[in-house]
Amino acid sequence: MKYVIGVDLGTSAVKILLVNQYGEVVHEVSKSYPLIIEKSGYSEQNPEEWVEKTTVGLKELVEHFDGDVRDIEGISFSGQMHGLVLLDKENQVLRNAILWNDTRTTKQCEEIYETFGKERLLEITKNPALEGFTLPKILWVKENEPLVFERASVFMLPKDYLRYRITGAIHMEYSDAAGTLMLNVAEREWSSEMLEAFGLAPEFCPPLVESHTFVGTATPEFAWSTGLSKEIKVFAGGADNACGAIGSGILSEGKTLCSIGTSGVVLSYEERNDLDFEGKVHYFNHGEQNTYYTMGVTLAAGYSLSWFKDTFAKEEAFDQLLEGIDEVSPGSNGLLFTPYIVGERTPHADSNIRGSFIGIDAAHERKHFARAVLEGITFSLNESIEIFRNSGKTIDTIISIGGGAKNETWLQMQADIFNAKIEKMTSEQGPGMGAAMLAAYGCGWFESLRECADVFLQPAKTYEPIPENVEAYQKFFTMYQQIYTQTKNLNIQLRMFRK
The missing domain is CATH 3.30.420.40 (ATPase, nucleotide binding domain)
Incomplete structure (x- = not known):
């Protein structure tokens, strides 16, 4: 029997599923971490907490696994959207992550409309400028923490940072990039028009990949710390809502x-x-x-x-x-x-x-x-x-x-x-199952996600109005x-x- 792992990096906890080829959840682990709320409207987390708790959770999962760890073929991710992680040139975290439910950026949202115009913003990004999105957070740091921003080399979203710490490779996939206000959603590429308007360099944005893309294997250090195989295939994953949709x-x-x-x-x-x-x-x-x-x-x-x-x-x-x-x-x-x-x-x-x-x-x-x-x-x-x-x-x-x-x-x-x-x-298990399905599809178990859904997902009960x-x-x-x-x-x- 072969297995995949779905990691759901949520706002309050990381949930990890071990799923077999029939879509059955063989084991699951959840590890919580705190929010950092300095004042009304602020919501942050320490990215190191994500890595630490995921590592502990994966180790626990492997310890409970009664089989050859090489049969755990793939791992993929679901993640809370919009959160801002800033890295310096050495790929070190510069400050706490500012999360999706942080609302300090009203002023920056107004500036986006003033600079770019609401209609053009909707044409390119398909979304309004809201406090939860990533670009307003970037502009807030640029304005309020200029020394931090000067050192910033690349931005990431939460699950993409976690995946980087597992593989050492930096990527972002489309479903999460769509929630940054910097992606041309229809054309599926970073919008040079948006970046130029706000003085952001193209290299500030990670390379874009599909959610089922194979992006590397676990580093020897991460494999050793968790007990996973060094050959485990790591796939890009998706935004929590996209993965919740796939997993449903x-x-x-x-x-x-x-x-x-x-x-x-x-x-x-x-x-x-x-x-x-x-x-x-x-x-x-x-x-x-x-x-x-x-x-x-x-x-x-x-x-x-x-x-x-x-x-x-x-x-x-x-x-x-x-x-x-x-x-x-x-x-x-x-x-x-x-x-x-x-x-x-x-x-x-x-x-x-x-x-x-x-x-x-x-x-x-x-x-x-x-x-x-x-x-x-x-x-x-x-x-x-x-x-x-x-x-x-x-x-x-x-x-x-x-x-x-x-x-x-x-x-x-x-x-x-x-x-x-x-x-x-x-x-x-919506998002976690969606992440596992992306890994199963990426591993070649199925010809499509829809074929995977036919095997993995079954309704249990129906409620009529x-x-x-x-x-x-x-x-x-x-x-x-x-x-x-x-x-x-x-x-x-x-x-x-x-x-």
Whole structure:
């Protein structure tokens, strides 16, 4: 039996899967690492933590492996998008990585529009200038840490830095490069026009490769420290959302994914590179060659639930926290929650907006608040689905993965709010499985990723929308959509009191 490894470098932990030729997860390991939050809106990590925890996790995986390590043929990666890692000429890290959920770069986003123009930016990059993207972070360092920037030789994204530490080779693949605001998405090349506009040299950007490209083998040092074979084939990998799509079988037109992790994503497969969503949703290169996907993002999806638990039920498990929500009818007895606790991205690209509970009543119990949080997260994701539908896309089946696929009541809620059939997969390992599939395809096990998906992925359960719940939620969703505009100015005023 042959095996591959999928490494999912997430925001809070690295998750490592050992997968056999039938797509079965033989073993998995997770190692967490901390966020560094110096002040409101800042979010950083030490890249060395990624390397250290991945090394420890791979060593543990190998120690539990009952076989010849040479049968572990390949390894590939999924990674948190947009994060900025700066290296000097000796390829040493110059500062902590600035992560995707860091919102300090509002000023730099405005400068991008002033310098380049919104329409031209959308033509080239297919995406608006948002605080989470990589180019605004680069410009922030250039302006606020000029001595650091002067020493910067190349920038990387998180999983690409991890892969560099494994192989010693520097590359970036298209699905992650698409989230930098420096890639010409349709032409699949670094945009010289963007680089020149902001004074960045072409060599500042890594060489581009496909997600399934073989980029090298493990260095002797890394193989020794983990127990892996020196011959293990290393493949480029993909952005977490692209890998989540691959690992959920979103590999043909009309397929849609709902992924609820720290952030929440609604993602739909696209074959064309010339669609125009006017920047309302993201438009990225897929991990499958010469294809694309559109994507809406809720910044604090699962994070809203984690925040609620840590604030009001820190010692309890999530199952305890959610006890009783199935007894609460749709609408949480007139209680609404907006998950804007770190700002929002789709459809409101706004770093100032903050969350709300609306309609708190003396009759409300904790179960009402818990259900309202789940409903608010799902309403936010539904705004992206509505954008897709309004553009003419048919969305009748959605594959749900991540935290939102771990609770039966939440899965039914998604079916009711999205008014679509929800499929839960046998494996809920989305991004990690997608990374493993890229390694399997790269190793030549299959002729295509779609062929790999047919073997590796199977639906476990389906949830159909309940008509009376759909009707109730449509009314409630209309009310939810009013909260952003009615609280926007209040949140601007409240900003001065945040520390």
